[in-house]
Amino acid sequence: MTTASSTRDFAVPRRIDAWTVVALLIAVVVAAPIVVVVLSIAVPAGTIWSHLAETVLPLYIGNSLLLMAGVGIGVAVIGTGTAWLVTMTQFPGRRVLEWALLVPLAVPAYVIAYAYAALLDVGGPLQDWLRRDIGILRPDLWIPNVRSLGGAIVVLTLVLYPYVYLLCRAAFADQSTALLEASRMLGRGPARSFLTLALPMARPAIAGGIALALMETLSEFGAMQHFGVQTFVTGIVRTWQGLGEPVGAAQLAAMLMLFVLALVVIERRSRGRRRYAHGQGAYRAFTTLHLRGWHAAAAAAICAAPVLFGFVVPALALGWLIWQDPEIALATPLLPLALNSLILGAVGAAITVAVALIVAYAMRLRGGPAVAAAGRAAAMGYAIPGAVIAVGIMLPFAWIDNQVDAIMRATFGISTGLLLSGTVIAVLFGYVVRFLAVALNAVEASLTRVTPNMDGAARLLGATTWEMLRRVHVPLIRGGLVTASILVFVEVMKELPATLLMRPFNFNTLAVQTYHFAADERLAEAAPPALLVVAVGLLPVLVLARRIARARPEGNGA
C-alpha cells in the first residue's frame, strides 16, 4: 500500500495531444495553397490586373455564368429524368441502364471534347458522310460548330449528369413508398405524383448533384481550351504561362474561388438536408409503374441516349481515329506514359489515403472543435479547380526555391536550383490537396463500422492509440482503404491541369500527352492515351455499378 498522493510513474500529466497536433498540421499544410491564392489579392499586381479587367475578365465571367446555366439545366433534366425512370418504372433494359447511366462518369471532359471535335469537324466522318454519301453536297450547309460555348455545354452535360443521376436515384429509392402510395390513393397519377411529391422531396439531392457538376465545369481546362471557350481556368493558364504573370494568375484564381465558394455553400446545405441511404427495401412492386408499348420504348430510348452520347459514341469515335490511321495513331509508345501515370497514381493514392486515415482517425479519437475544423479544412480541396491549386502551390514553392538557392549560393557557392517547384513533390502535394476529400469520405464511412466500444475494448486491453490503429482499425477497414485508394488513383490518372502546370520538365502522363496531341490537332495520336484514361476511369464506375446492382437483388426485371 502506498499513499493516496502517490501517482503511478507512468501517469502522464495532460498535455497537448499528438493526434490533435498532427491533424492540425495536416490541415494547415493542405489549406496553405488555397490561403496563398486568397492572399494574392493583397499583392499589387501592377498593370496586369487592369489589363485583364479591361480585356478578358468580363468574358470570363460571362462565359462562366453561361456555362453554369447551360450545364446546370442540362444535368438537372437528364439526371432527374433518368433517375426517376429507372427507380419508379419498369421497362425492358432498365436493370442494365440503371448502372450503365453511370458509365459516362468515366470519360474526362477533355476526352469527350476531343472525340466530338474529331467526329463533327469539317472533314470529320459525320460531315463527310452527310455531304458525300447522303448527297447533300452543298458546301454552305450549316452544321453547328462543336467548338463553341454551346458545344462545351453539351459535352460537359453528357459526362457530368451522372452526379445528379447518382444522388437523385438514391433519393428516389429512399423515399417512402407509403407517401407515394398515399398520393396515388388521393387521386394523383404517377406523373403528377412525381412532379408534386417525389421531385420536391429530392430537391436537396438535385441541388447537391448540380453543385458537384458545376464545380467540375468551373475546373475544366482541356475541353475549354480545345473548344476555344475562354474561362477563368484557361485565363489562369494563359496569364501564368503565356504572359508570365503568376500573381495575376493567382488573382484570377481568387476570383474563380468566389464562384466555387457559392457552389460549396449550396452543396453543404443540401448535404445537411438529405440522408445518405441507399434505399434498401424501400422499393416495392406497387409503386413501380410497368410501362408497355411505345411508352416502354420511349423510356428505354431516353435512358439509353445519355449512355450512347456520353460514352459509346465518343469511345467509338476514338476507336475510329485509331482504326483510320493506326500507324500514326500508335506511333508514340504508350508504355512510358502509362508507367508515369501509374507511378503518380499509385504514390498519390498511397500518400493521400495515408493522410486521410490520420485525419479521420484523429477526428474519431478527439472530438474537439479544433480537430473537427481541421477535418473540414483538409476536405476543402475537392471544390478547388486543379489550376487554382497549382497556382497556390507553385507560388510559394518557387519563392522557397529562390530563397534556398540564394542562401546556398551566398554561403557555399552552390546553386540548388529547383528543389520543390517543377518536381514530382509539387505534383503529389497538389494531388493530396485536391483529392484528400475523396479519400477522407471513403475512410470515414468505413470507420463508422468500427463501433466506439471496440475502441474502448482495445484501449482497456492495453493497446495505445497507435497500436489500436494498427491492430484493430486498419484490419477492419482494409476494404474501405482499398476503395479510397482506387478512387484517388483514378482521379489522379484523369487529372489534367494540375499535372500539366506542375509536372517536371518533359515528364508526361497519359492525360498530359493526350492534351499535347489534341492541342496540336493530332487527334489520331491523342486517341490511344485518351482511351486508356477512359478504361482506367471505368474502374470506380464499375465498383459503384456493382454496388447498385447488389442493393437490389430482387429488382424484378420487366
Next chain:
Amino acid sequence: MSEPARDIPTMPPGLVMLGISHHFGRRRVLDSVDLVVSPGELVCLVGPSGCGKTTLLRIAAGLEELQQGRVLVDACVVAEPGTVVPPERRGVGLVFQDTALFPHLDVAGNVGFGIARMPADARRLRIDEVLHQVGMSDYAASYPHQLSGGQQQRVALARALAPRPRVMLLDEPFSGLDTRLREQVRDDTLHVLKHSGAAALMVTHDPEEAMFMADRIAVMRDGHIEQDGRPVDVYGTPASAFVAAFFGQVNVWQGMVRGGAVDTPIGRIAAPGLAEGTRAEVVVRPEGMKLSPGDGPVEPPVAAKVLAARLLGRSSWIHLCCGGDQPGPKEGEAGHLHFHARVPGRFLPCEGDVFAVTVDPAQAFVFPAADTK
C-alpha cells in the same frame, strides 16, 4: 468494509473512486460520488437509466475523461484533475454490453489481444486457461459472428480476464441475452469473477440481477448513490422510498405522523424517528401484506375485498380494496384504497372475497415525505 474517506493517507487496494462529479454540458450527471470495491468483491451499481451509473463506470475505465474527483486502482491514483493514466495502462478490464469483440480476429485472437507482449508459449497457455474458465475451449478458432450471443459474452469476459486486471468492470453484460441464457451465463460469470480475485464493478438496471450477483449493491439515483450496502441491508432496510421501490412494485401511502405513527387505509404504521406532525410516506412491500380469513381474530382488524387475483408462478398477486365500494383517491394520492399483496404459492381467492389484512413490520417502511420526487 471501511467507509471511503478522503484525506486519509492509506488507501485500500482495489478500485477507489472519491468525490466524482461529472457534467455533460450543463447537465450534472454525477454529484460527488464515493465508491470503493475491494479485491475479490463484486459490487453492483444499479439504478434507472440516466442515473449516471454507466458514466461512473466509464470514468473508472478511463474512457470518459475525469472532471472532478479521484480514481485509484490498487492504491495508486489513475485519474485526478490534471493527471490521467490512459486506459491502456490502468490494469482495468471491461466487458461491454455489445461485447465489442473484434470481428477480424478469431476467439483466440480476441482473447490474446490484451496479452500480446507475453511470450508466445505463455500467451497460448493463458488463452487456453481463460477459455477453459468460461467454457469456450472448443471455440478458439471460431470467429465472433459464428457464435451465439451467450458464447460471445463468454468470450468477451475471457478477453477482459486474460491480462489479469486488478479491476474488472462490467457494463450491463447480460442485457443482450434472452432470459434463459442469461441465468446460465451470469451464474458462470459470478464464479469466474470470484475465482479471478479482481475487484469487480458491474452496472445493471435489473435489481434482481444485482441481488443475484452482488456482494454489495450501490443504488444510484440522479447522479448520486442513494444507498450502498449488502443486498440484505439494501432490501431489508432501504434508505429511502426510492430504494425500497427499486426492488419491486410497492404500495405507497402518504400521511401525517401523529402519535409516532402514520394512519393508512390498512392501519397505523409506526414511524420511528420522524417528528410529530411531519408529512411521511409509507411504503409496504406486497409480500409484507398478510391476508387471513375475514372472521379471524385480527388486531387491528382491517377488512379488504379482493378485486382480482392472478397466479404469477411462484407467487400469487392479489388486487385488494379496503374501505367499501366507493371509488377512492387514485393510487399514489393520499389515502387511496387500492393496494396489492403477494402471497407465496397458489392462492387465488374469488373476486369479492373479504380478508383481514395485517402488515409485517419488517416489510413496511416510513420515510419523510420530502424524499418523494
